[in-house]
Amino acid sequence: MKQYAFAGYHPVVNLIFFLSIFCFSVLIQHPVYLVANGLGSVIYCFMLEKKRFLSKAIKLFYLLLFLTLINPLLNTRGDSVLFRIFGRPYTLEALVYGFVVGCIFVVVLMWLDCYNQIFARDKFVFLFSSFMPTIALILSMIFRLIPSFQDKAGQIAGARTAIGKGLEASSKKDSIKQATIVLGALVSWALENSVVTGDSMKARGYGIKKRSTFKMYHMTFRDWLLIIAMCLLIWIVTVSIVTGNARAEFVPKIDIAVIDESNILGFIAYCVLLAIPILIHIKEKVSWSISEYKI
Amino acid sequence: MKKSNFMILIVFLALLPITLYVGMHISGRGYYITGTAIIVELMLPFFMRFEGRKVEARELVVVAVLCALAVGGRVVIPVPNFKAAFAIIIISGISFGPETGYMVGAITALVSNFFYGQGPYTPWQMMAYGAGGMLTGFIFLNKRMRKESWLLALVGFVIVVAWIGPLLDSSQVFLMMPEVNKITFAAALVSGFPINVSQGICTAFILYFFGNPLLDKLERIKLKYGIMEE
Structure with missing residues (x-):
């Protein structure tokens, strides 16, 4: 897996960032905030995905279009009626609201794409291991078992192909039947093996003492710095939401809070929060090219 | 009191009410x-x-x-969209009881999303799969019922179409739909219905031909090594 600059930080830092971004993305419907969020997600997603970005963006665009057009069919509230369909009014407000909801959904999906790149399995297991050690152990076991099962399934299927009972049978029903036979053989083998593994664990003293966990991540100064900065920003944005400065209603009437000098601080804090991974990414790129230049 | 029991009490007496109260005011x-929390x-x-x-x-x-x-x-099954996951979760629930069924279902949903990408639906999937495993565990507490292949298949089909599927579809209402009401709920359920039925048929198919042999294998392992005996 490729290493990204933001992924180099402690898992707790990544988790705080993504959790706050997901919550804010869903909660804030204000168009100006939404534009900032959209820009942030698109830029960061592009930085991480590069070539695959375009095909993903096109798919998300169609989803956005679909969600926008479908909303007025389900939701007939709103003052300005555009036309009537199936005897129900199709209103402008519902159309706009559908667009906003679609945008929110697409932005969340974009951030999730970034999350999947940054938050690898080992980070997840690391976070779990501190308060749910048994579940963390099961997770790491599963991650190892799946590839080994897939290899074994390939071997079993290969052996059956050699005696003329391969998975590529003439009919669909036949091929599913063959697949279930392979699955059955795999299950028997896997369960027998599991007992051997369990006994081996017990023989090595599993369950006698509290299990220690392998810690790959340690909090450093820059992690603490970033956590404090993020908490501060999150606090400012939360206050601005609670006081109604990011409020926006679309049905039945469009009503959006005005952003002026008195409440611009919340918006700036939101923008800085969104820009954190992007800035870190750029900083890493710059320092890398400087050190390349020195050689 | 045991630490875990104490934590469970905290969840029910403090965490849930606070979430509901805050959720009503945002x-x-x-x-x-609120729903995800x-x-x-x-x-x-x-x-x-x-x-x-x-x-x-x-x-x-x-x-x-x-x-x-x-x-x-x-990966074993060459037909696209033919998932064995539900069948295996259901069988785990039947063989090892509701609690293990729940754990297998919830963890399966979590782990499979590490391979196919985590989404906003991950918690819903964990809940739905886990609930599916748990419910079958309760239905088949009577050991004699397990012998009938057609009953396994029928229950598998009904659980996927009427229990796991709708639970999964309900995530769409909260996530994509502009409002939570009867119409959007019905729309989500109707749009998910064909997929649920096709998954239900897959599950029933696997359970009919494969349920009893697999259950026998699990019983044999349990008997041979004495695992999870009450």
């Missing part, structure tokens, strides 16, 4: 966050109970193996 699309909080007691009781190494490995089979079983 504007906009806050209900998605409640689902995660309802999962916590199950996981904590699993942590709290001393799990034998053998049982632990068997749960891991069942989850890995449910996730990895897909």
